[in-house]
Amino acid sequence: xxxxxxxxxxxxxxxxxxxxxxxxxxxxxxxxxxxxxxxxxxxxxxxxxxxxxxxxxxxxxxxxxxxxxxxxxxxxxxxxxxxxxxxxxxxxxxxxxxxxxxxxxxxxxxxxxxxxxxxxxxxxxxxxxxxxxxxxxxxxxxxxxxxxxxxxxxxxxxxxxxxxxxxxxxxxxxxxxxxxxxxxxxxxxxxxxxxxxxxxxxxxxxxxxxxxxxxxxxxxxxxxxxxxxxxxxxxxxxxxxxxxxxxxxxxxxxxxxxxxxxxxxxxxxxxxxxxxxxxxxxxxxxxxxxxxxxxxxxxxxxxxxxxxxxxxxxxxxxxxxxxxxxxxxxxxxxxxxxxxxxxxxxxxxxxxxxxxxxxxxxxxxxxxxxxxxxxxxxxxxxxxxxxxxxxxxxxxxxxxxx
Amino acid sequence: xxxxxxxxxxxxxxxxxxxxxxxxxxxxxxxxxxxxxxxxxxxxxxxxxxxxxxxxxxxxxxxxxxxxxxxxxxxxxxxxxxxxxxxxxxxxxxxxxxxxxxxxxxxxxxxxxxxxxxxxxxxxxxxxxxxxxxxxxxxxxxxxxxxxxxxxxxxxxxxxxxxxxxxxxxxxxxxxxxxxxxxxxxxxxxxxxxxxxxxxxxxxxxxxxxxxxxxxxxxxxxxxxxxxxxxxxxxxxxxxxxxxxxxxxxxxxxxxxxxxxxxxxxxxxxxxxxxxxxxxxxxxxxxxxxxxxxxxxxxxxxxxxxxxxxxxxxxxxxxxxxxxxxxxxxxxxxxxxxxxxxxxxxxxxxxxxxxxxxxxxxxxxxxxxxxxxxxxxxxxxxxxxxxxxxxxxxxxxxxxxx
Numbered sequence: 059x060x061x062x063x064x065x066x067x068x069x070x071x072x073x074x075x076x077x078x079x080x081x082x083x084x085x086x087x088x089x090x091x092x093x094x095x096x097x098x099x100x101x102x103x104x105x106x107x108x109x110x111x112x113x114x115x116x117x118x119x120x121x122x123x124x125x126x127x128x129x130x131x132x133x134x135x136x137x138x139x140x141x142x143x144x145x146x147x148x149x150x151x152x153x154x155x156x157x158x159x160x161x162x163x164x165x166x167x168x169x170x171x172x173x174x175x176x177x178x179x180x181x182x183x184x185x186x187x188x189x190x191x192x193x194x195x196x197x198x199x200x201x202x203x204x205x206x207x208x209x210x211x212x213x214x215x216x217x218x219x220x221x222x223x224x225x226x227x228x229x230x231x232x233x234x235x236x237x238x239x240x241x242x243x244x245x246x247x248x249x250x251x252x253x254x255x256x257x258x259x260x261x262x263x264x265x266x267x268x269x270x271x272x273x274x275x276x277x278x279x280x281x282x283x284x285x286x287x288x289x290x291x292x293x294x295x296x297x298x299x300x301x302x303x304x305x306x307x308x309x310x311x312x313x314x315x316x317x318x319x320x321x322x323x324x325x326x327x328x329x330x331x332x333x334x335x336x337x338x339x340x341x342x343x344x345x346x347x348x349x350x351x352x353x354x355x356x357x358x359x360x361x362x363x364x365x366x367x368x369x370x371x372x373x374x375x376x377x378x379x380x381x382x383x384x385x386x387x388x389x390x391x392x393x394x395x396x397x398x399x400x401x402x403x404x405x406x407x408x409x410x411x412x413x414x415x416x417x418x419x420x421x422x423x424x425x426x427x428x429x430x431x432x433x434x435x436x437x438x439x440x441x442x443x444x445x446x447x448x449x450x451x452x453x454x455x456x457x458x459x460x
Numbered sequence: 461x462x463x464x465x466x467x468x469x470x471x472x473x474x475x476x477x478x479x480x481x482x483x484x485x486x487x488x489x490x491x492x493x494x495x496x497x498x499x500x501x502x503x504x505x506x507x508x509x510x511x512x513x514x515x516x517x518x519x520x521x522x523x524x525x526x527x528x529x530x531x532x533x534x535x536x537x538x539x540x541x542x543x544x545x546x547x548x549x550x551x552x553x554x555x556x557x558x559x560x561x562x563x564x565x566x567x568x569x570x571x572x573x574x575x576x577x578x579x580x581x582x583x584x585x586x587x588x589x590x591x592x593x594x595x596x597x598x599x600x601x602x603x604x605x606x607x608x609x610x611x612x613x614x615x616x617x618x619x620x621x622x623x624x625x626x627x628x629x630x631x632x633x634x635x636x637x638x639x640x641x642x643x644x645x646x647x648x649x650x651x652x653x654x655x656x657x658x659x660x661x662x663x664x665x666x667x668x669x670x671x672x673x674x675x676x677x678x679x680x681x682x683x684x685x686x687x688x689x690x691x692x693x694x695x696x697x698x699x700x701x702x703x704x705x706x707x708x709x710x711x712x713x714x715x716x717x718x719x720x721x722x723x724x725x726x727x728x729x730x731x732x733x734x735x736x737x738x739x740x741x742x743x744x745x746x747x748x749x750x751x752x753x754x755x756x757x758x759x760x761x762x763x764x765x766x767x768x769x770x771x772x773x774x775x776x777x778x779x780x781x782x783x784x785x786x787x788x789x790x791x792x793x794x795x796x797x798x799x800x801x802x803x804x805x806x807x808x809x810x811x812x813x814x815x816x817x818x819x820x821x822x823x824x825x826x827x828x829x830x831x832x833x834x835x836x837x838x839x840x841x842x843x844x845x846x847x848x849x850x851x852x853x854x855x856x857x858x859x860x861x862x
Contacts, residue, residue, distance in 0.1 A: 435830075
């Protein structure tokens with residue numbers, strides 16, 4: 059009996075409410091000014107909350123491992139990110155807002171250029187304009203709606219990127235990338251890694267041939283390279299595992315998609331942080347678990363824009379009293395992973411974490427920063443345990459063993 | 461090779477001595493007075509010991525999971541409580557002081573009431589008096605000594621509760637509860653979950669029929685409901701795994717039973733804390749590992765009696781110099797799980813832990829409290845690692861790998 063099964067066997071539905079506020083990529087390392095974003099920001103409400111919380115640091119996957127958004131979020135949602143790996147194609151599809159079903163096999167596509175000899179001369183077709191991409195995708199979709207009864211759904215991304223979803227019975231993953239990864243070679247067809255994926259391979263390869271046909275006159279985008287073939291992961295739902303009735307409030311497609319994968323109801327929401335907190339207030343009575351996602355701390359971290367990252371934290375800080383007015387049984391504020399502006403990308407550093415409930419040992423941490431959370435009562439722990447802690451503090455878990 | 465096998469391969473017998481003092485349920489959260497029991501208690505000796513120890517916090521099973529006494533103790537004894545789950549029937553049997561052998565299948569019983577139509581009208585037979593229970597159990601035992609060569613052992617518990625142990629070859633667990641769990645239904649027979657348990661099911665169901673026969677005139681206790689069928693878990697012994705010659709000093713049957721399951725010698729002992737420390741002194745030369753269990757910190761926690769919980773800690777404090785006079789190579793003081801008086805039950809909060817030996821890095825912790833142990837040199841760690849730490853500090857473990 060693994061830990062997931064034990065937790066599933068212990069959880070009970072109750073009326074208590076949990077709010078999980080995720081500041082994406084909030085964790086930081088000292089920037090030029092020698093402070094992290096949290097240390098630099100003026101965040102009296104978050105600091106005050108830290109003083110009433112039990113704090114700690116979480117590892118999304120394992121110390122030293124830099125997670126992508128998929129595994130980092132799965133951990134926070136209580137899923138082992140090593141057991142449940144979400145394929146690249148699925149994440150790309152979610153990232154551009156596509157809906158996926160358990161019958162779907164998704165992949166990431168590049169438009170690319172081949173010369174008359176059929177050799178690749180540019181793997182990104184000159185990074186064509188997004189509008190051109192959209193036009194070509196429509197054209198392909200018009201000509202290729204179905205292959206062997208499998209529905210083909212094509213959606214444009216930015217520049218040369220697009221996503222293909224193959225929807226039908228009997229599609230399995232376990233396929234090599236249809237992408238030689240270098241110029242000067244011929245386009246490549248996918249190969250099944252087991253007989254279960256033979257049907258998928260046949261359909262994908264027909265698609266590549268058909269698409270190259272259709273694109274003949276669309277130089278420089280005259281062929282496609284496909285990779286990251288992945289099925290909808292079919293994760294157990296939070297309602298099954300944790301007996302929760304969960305809702306997600308997010309502005310970016312990727313996070314809405316991840317929330318849907320674990321069975322959260324994605325609440326319609328505007329684009330701003332204010333919109334998100336308004337949606338929380340309006341829907342507070344109808345769910346018992348709220349995942350509220352703030353994207354821009356991560357985006358500015360990725361851009362290397364330390365000052366704007368600080369401003370986003372300060373903006374979020376203003377809404378903390380509104381959350382506290384709702385008087386949730388459990389409130390957690392944390393990040394999914396770190397995105398230091400000085401690294402311009404995700405990093406492996408553990409996330410500051412604070413939890414407020416009636417049943418905690420309030421610790422001595424008075425500020426919501428990485429180095430204060432080190433001293434917190436929760437210590438350093440795997441992010442996969444965060445959800446159990448929330449459930450425990452909401453009195454949603456029975457005792458294990460007699 | 462799992463960790464247990466590695467530890468088994470590294471342990472060596474030595475003359476060094478380990479004392480593990482467990483204050484059951486000692487971990488707390490702030491009570492009305494805003495302090496935990498350890499923070500409130502006047503415990504100069506425990507605080508002084510903390511100042512000479514390395515401290516930390518342990519999770520019995522996993523953060524957020526509230527353990528029963530079984531898994532909480534197994535962890536402290538160095539056993540993975542998820543791998544080794546002790547069934548309810550076995551714990552009930554241990555809890556009333558029954559001896560179990562590897563051939564035993566145990567279950568928890570309720571006396572219940574059925575009406576003339578054979579429908580259950582009371583699942584607890586009006587919570588009959590314990591003396592009546594004892595009388596009825598004797599009557600059943602007289603009439604039902606054996607079924608198909610399997611010995612039937614019946615022992616009364618409190619009120620409507622009793623335990624049945626079926627002792628014989630070929631009994632397997634994996635059986636549904638013989639208890640419909642609600643009134644208005646007929647009594648239920650057990651069903652085997654696999655063919656291996658068919659013999660067990662047949663014998664149990666014969667017992668239910670025979671018992672209902674015998675109880676015909678014993679209204680309101682005129683039938684039995686049985687559940688939690690479980691076999692003696694057959695745990696590897698501490699002598700095999702850890703090369704220890706361990707002894708247990710405890711006053712409650714459950715803990716003596718758990719100690720026996722892992723192969724400890726249970727030393728005869730009176731009822732008081734003073735008795736327990738006296739037994740420790742008298743037997744100190746004869747064993748190399750002592751588990752000394754203080755029950756009442758937990759009992760008062762369960763009762764919500766904060767003041768008495770504090771007093772028990774203060775009483776234990778007075779015996780610390782006696783332990784130190786024995787000069788054990790390793791002394792650990794900790795809890796098995798938390799039992800906050802304000803929750804009136806076990807909880808998920810990690811346990812304060814301190815270890816004294818010649819080979820530690822003494823940390824800055826000067827008081828034995830939950831929030832001081834947070835700052836300890838051991839950090840937060842799984843309770844299953846506690847035994848390895850004790851063995852290491854007693855120089856009872858070889859190097860792993862060359």
